[in-house]
Amino acid sequence: MQKLVSFLALVGLVLATGCSKSANTPSGSADQSAGKKLTIALMPKSKGNAYFISCKQGADEAAKELGLELLFDGPTEPDPAKQNEIVENWIALGVDGIAVACENKEGISTALRKAKQKGIKVLTYDSDAAPDAREFFVNQATPEGIGYTLMDEAARLTGGEGEFVIITASLTAANMNEWRKNIEARLAEKYPKMKLMVVRPCDDLKDKAQSETTTLLSAYPNLKLVMAICSPAVPGAAEAVKQAGKAGTVKVIGLGLPGENRRYVKDGVTQSVILWKTVDLGYLTVQATAALAKGDLKPGANTFKSGRLGQMDIKGDNVLLGKPFIFNKDNIDQFNF
Amino acid sequence: MSWLRRSARLKKEWRHDPEALMLKRHFRELSVAAALGILLLFLAVAAPAFYQAQPLLSLLTREAPTLVVACGMALVIISRQIDISVGSQFAVCSVCAGLLAALKWPPFLVLPASIAIGALMGAINGTLVAGLRLPSIVVTLATMVTWREGLRWLRQGEFVNLPDGVQWLGLSQANGQRALIITALVVLVLMALAMKHLSAGRFVHAVGSDAEAARLAGIRPQLVTFSTFVLIGAFTGFAAMMNIAQSPQVDPKSGTGLELKTIAAVVVGGVAISGGRGTLWGVFAGLLLLACISPALTHLHIEAYWEKAIQGAIILLAVVADGLRTRSEKR
Numbered sequence: 001m002q003k004l005v006s007f008l009a010l011v012g013l014v015l016a017t018g019c020s021k022s023a024n025t026p027s028g029s030a031d032q033s034a035g036k037k038l039t040i041a042l043m044p045k046s047k048g049n050a051y052f053i054s055c056k057q058g059a060d061e062a063a064k065e066l067g068l069e070l071l072f073d074g075p076t077e078p079d080p081a082k083q084n085e086i087v088e089n090w091i092a093l094g095v096d097g098i099a100v101a102c103e104n105k106e107g108i109s110t111a112l113r114k115a116k117q118k119g120i121k122v123l124t125y126d127s128d129a130a131p132d133a134r135e136f137f138v139n140q141a142t143p144e145g146i147g148y149t150l151m152d153e154a155a156r157l158t159g160g161e162g163e164f165v166i167i168t169a170s171l172t173a174a175n176m177n178e179w180r181k182n183i184e185a186r187l188a189e190k191y192p193k194m195k196l197m198v199v200r201p202c203d204d205l206k207d208k209a210q211s212e213t214t215t216l217l218s219a220y221p222n223l224k225l226v227m228a229i230c231s232p233a234v235p236g237a238a239e240a241v242k243q244a245g246k247a248g249t250v251k252v253i254g255l256g257l258p259g260e261n262r263r264y265v266k267d268g269v270t271q272s273v274i275l276w277k278t279v280d281l282g283y284l285t286v287q288a289t290a291a292l293a294k295g296d297l298k299p300g301a302n303t304f305k306s307g308r309l310g311q312m313d314i315k316g317d318n319v320l321l322g323k324p325f326i327f328n329k330d331n332i333d334q335f336n337f
Numbered sequence: 338m339s340w341l342r343r344s345a346r347l348k349k350e351w352r353h354d355p356e357a358l359m360l361k362r363h364f365r366e367l368s369v370a371a372a373l374g375i376l377l378l379f380l381a382v383a384a385p386a387f388y389q390a391q392p393l394l395s396l397l398t399r400e401a402p403t404l405v406v407a408c409g410m411a412l413v414i415i416s417r418q419i420d421i422s423v424g425s426q427f428a429v430c431s432v433c434a435g436l437l438a439a440l441k442w443p444p445f446l447v448l449p450a451s452i453a454i455g456a457l458m459g460a461i462n463g464t465l466v467a468g469l470r471l472p473s474i475v476v477t478l479a480t481m482v483t484w485r486e487g488l489r490w491l492r493q494g495e496f497v498n499l500p501d502g503v504q505w506l507g508l509s510q511a512n513g514q515r516a517l518i519i520t521a522l523v524v525l526v527l528m529a530l531a532m533k534h535l536s537a538g539r540f541v542h543a544v545g546s547d548a549e550a551a552r553l554a555g556i557r558p559q560l561v562t563f564s565t566f567v568l569i570g571a572f573t574g575f576a577a578m579m580n581i582a583q584s585p586q587v588d589p590k591s592g593t594g595l596e597l598k599t600i601a602a603v604v605v606g607g608v609a610i611s612g613g614r615g616t617l618w619g620v621f622a623g624l625l626l627l628a629c630i631s632p633a634l635t636h637l638h639i640e641a642y643w644e645k646a647i648q649g650a651i652i653l654l655a656v657v658a659d660g661l662r663t664r665s666e667k668r
Contacts, residue, residue, distance in 0.1 A: 046493055049493045049495075076490065077493065171641060198635070198638070199641070200635065200641050203593070204590070205593055205594075206496075206584075206588035206591070207399065207580075207584075207588065210395075210399065210584075211399050211631070211632075212631070214392050214395045214396055214399075215392065215396065215632040215635045215636070216635060217392065218386055218389050218392035218636075219636045219638075221386065232588055232590065235586060239584055239585070243391070243510060244392065244395070245391070259495075259496070259498075260496045263585055263586070
């Protein structure tokens with residue numbers, strides 16, 4: 001009986017990791033001897049994820065511009081242990097720079113420190129490691145950037161007055177609370193005629209977000225806008241508004257992915273979906289990693305010139321991607337993730 | 338001493354009066370229904386905006402799949418087992434059904450496929466529990482994690498976008514919602530009648546009260562256990578189809594927490610967690626009561642922090658009531 005339980009656990013393990021074996025060996029050849037071509041290695045949280053595929057698109061663009069070799073590899077599913085393995089492989093290959101979107105802050109930091117000791121330039125992007133494990137973090141969006149953009153967009157759509165509500169993932173999620181703080185700060189500072197009625201959690205589930213929004217629409221009949229700050233909540237809120245027959249009267253905005261919201265944006269239920277340009281995030285990351293490896297970018301710098309993006313701000317050890325990007329009816333078809 | 342005599346007489350009458358007996362036997366179901374009634378009455382006074390046709394219809398439609406799974410869960414718990422993998426099964430069935438629908442399979446083919454996938458997962462649980470006599474909590478914990486993680490690996494959290502026409506199965510929104518609610522109620526009524534009047538239903542009760550006695554009476558307890566797991570799997574597959582029929586896309590995380598929701602509804606509805614006792618009517622009342630808490634709090638402008646605490650308190654109350662009842666019965 002115990003054997004069977006452990007067998008089951010094993011089946012689970014194999015299922016979970018089995019097919020990511022192919023990710024073990026880095027693709028592409030890091031041929032160092034072929035001239036002075038830089039080799040930059042870029043790791044997503046997981047390889048198949050549309051979000052990171054679109055990051056890679058920008059990374060490829062930057063690699064082509066700079067004439068460097070780009071390695072792109074990561075776990076097939078988000079897996080901190082696999083990320084470590086890949087970093088170890090890259091150290092053995094002797095790449096010039098590594099940029100990682102970290103699945104687990106503590107888990108990856110040791111491997112990254114080791115890479116740093118070997119003289120490899122290390123950056124993080126999308127989600128950070130421990131600060132001493134990397135030189136820079138390419139920060140796609142500050143809490144301030146997200147909070148202010150959401151609030152400004154809400155005010156723009158409602159003409160700066162009226163009631164609105166927020167759907168969050170949970171009342172305890174640190175990043176969401178940080179965004180909320182900035183939304184409320186912006187609200188207090190600039191939009192006295194707008195009123196935040198309530199913040200409801202949806203447990204990061206689309207279906208619960210829909211039920212919550214349905215109730216909110218009946219409990220607050222004067223509602224002008226629903227702001228969803230976790231990605232599954234945006235389509236959930238939109239479905240509720242659509243079912244209530246209030247599409248257009250009650251606006252929906254939120255932080256999410258274009259693909260999940262395309263239908264509602266096109267139908268005019270959701271007005272704006274806010275996210276950064278993932279292509280630019282990949283582009284900037286590779287630009288920064290290359291500049292660091294070449295010695296053009298040094299710790300302590302305040303700005304950094306990043307190809308087609310121009311001058312980017314650096315705050316401390318954070319390279320900032322700048323203001324978030326707003327997807328709407330007019331541009332959402334240009335983004336396929 | 339006259340009061341003592343009187344109470345003894347009352348007790349006697351209680352025993353012989355069929356109406357009073359009914360009241361006593363279904364005390365738990367009735368008390369949950371009463372609690373629900375009080376809550377609904379209170380809302381009618383304090384927050385009349387709760388009673389609007391469209392939002393209520395939408396909310397009830399969202400609970401319809403949960404009711405179907407809860408019917409299966411009631412059977413499993415009455416037979417003295419538990420299945421905590423339903424949430425993961427629900428997600429797997431939803432995504433599979435969604436992918437098939439996206440391949441332009443017509444709904445009347447997607448539905449049996451979804452049921453079959455659910456039944457297959459149920460059969461795996463059933464084989465391990467009944468065939469190898471493993472504790473159901475361990476088996477379904479393992480399958481819960483396996484299905485959920487397998488799905489995460491496959492889908493990476495990506496939504497399945499459904500083609501037009503899947504939502505509401507071509508009906509208008511209001512009719513689609515009514516159809517889903519009626520479907521769930523039909524399942525409930527059929528199952529409640531089957532549990533009472535079919536020998537299979539009585540077998541489930543018998544196995545849950547005393548498997549050994551049931552075996553001696555000629556019932557095959559392992560077969561009954563296996564069947565309940567297959568049934569809850571099939572019900573979950575059916576519920577998954579009811580879920581994708583009300584949205585234009587499938588969240589691969591859908592069904593998260595479904596096991597807790599349904600077990601809570603079953604326990605609050607008066608089904609003994611130790612098996613052998615309970616009715617589906619109670620489960621229905623329990624589910625409605627728990628489902629009303631969240632919208633009620635929103636309408637009463639009470640902070641969301643309280644929601645889980647109140648739901649937890651209701652479950653605790655139900656379990657304590659059960660415990661007290663079992664103790665007094667043993668005496």
